[in-house]
Every structure is written in C-alpha cells, then in structure tokens.
Amino acid sequence: MFLENLALKGKAVQSSTYYTWGAANAIDGIRYAPGPASSCSITGYQLNPWWRLDLLDYYNIYKVTITNRADGYSEQTTGVEIRIGNSLVNNGNNNPRCGVTSSVPLGSTVSFSCGGMEGRYVNMYIPNIQRYLALCEVEVYGTGNF
Numbered sequence: 118m119f120l121e122n123l124a125l126k127g128k129a130v131q132s133s134t135y136y137t138w139g140a141a142n143a144i145d146g147i148r149y150a151p152g153p154a155s156s157c158s159i160t161g162y163q164l165n166p167w168w169r170l171d172l173l174d175y176y177n178i179y180k181v182t183i184t185n186r187a188d189g190y191s192e193q194t195t196g197v198e199i200r201i202g203n204s205l206v207n208n209g210n211n212n213p214r215c216g217v218t219s220s221v222p223l224g225s226t227v228s229f230s231c232g233g234m235e236g237r238y239v240n241m242y243i244p245n246i247q248r249y250l251a252l253c254e255v256e257v258y259g260t261g262n263f
Contacts, residue, residue: 187224193251
C-alpha cells in the first residue's frame with residue numbers, strides 16, 4: 118500500500134508563534150535545514166503548547182513522523198502527545214492519542230505507527246507544562262476513507 122505524505126496538502130495552526138517560526142514551517146517538506154531552526158515551527162513559551170494540522174478531509178492515519186530541530190533545545194520536542202481525530206474540542210487536543218515522544222535526539226526523525234486511526238486533525242500537544250513546542254517537520258501517512 119503506497120501512502121503519501123498527507124501533511125503537504127494540509128493547513129497548520131499553532132497555539133502561539135515564537136518570532137517568525139510559524140506553524141506552516143513544519144509542513145514545508147524540509148526535514149532538516151542547517152542553522153537556527155530556520156524551517157521549523159516553534160510556539161511561544163506557554164502552558165500546554167499545541168500545533169494542529171487540518172488535513173481538510175477524513176483519512177485513516179497509519180504513520181506520523183516528527184523531525185526535531187538540529188541546533189539545540191531538544192526538550193522542545195519531548196513529551197509531545199500525537200492526537201488524531203475529528204473533534205476541535207480543546208483545540209483538538211482531546212482527540213485519541215496515537216503516541217508520545219520521548220527524547221528526540223537533535224536533528225533526528227521519529228515515527229509512530231497509528232494503526233489506521235481515523236481523523237481530519239493531527240495535533241502535537243505538550244500537556245501540563247510550560248514550554249516551547251518545536252517541530253521541524255511533521256509527516257502524516259495514510260489513506261482516504263472513500
């Protein structure tokens with residue numbers, strides 16, 4: 118089964134934006150760029166930061182891949198809950214959970230198998246802590262329900 122990166126067709130928003138690192142940077146197709154996280158998304162320093170991808174349609178999600186920034190601050194991608202579903206309650210952060218990142222080494226990529234979870238929204242959420250949330254690339258692989 119060939120799965121495409123659905124994230125490239127979606128729209129991203131985040132709870133806040135640090136400087137110029139907007140949500141769309143995490144779905145620009147650039148996994149790694151040298152320098153100060155130039156093609157990453159980074160939220161402001163806040164309680165419960167989140168990033169949300171709207172796939173604009175309903176899909177069965179089989180794999181979600183996250184790439185961390187390479188220039189330091191690896192904790193900005195630690196403890197991220199990957200949530201997938203169709204609800205926007207609590208900005209989508211109450212949707213079912215596919216996985217949680219542990220420590221993601223600088224510049225590296227981790228993948229989570231989501232077993233075909235159904236959803237339009239894919240959230241990255243760090244609950245119950247004040248932190249920046251940094252994502253250099255988010256890739257979502259799945260198939261349409263139709």
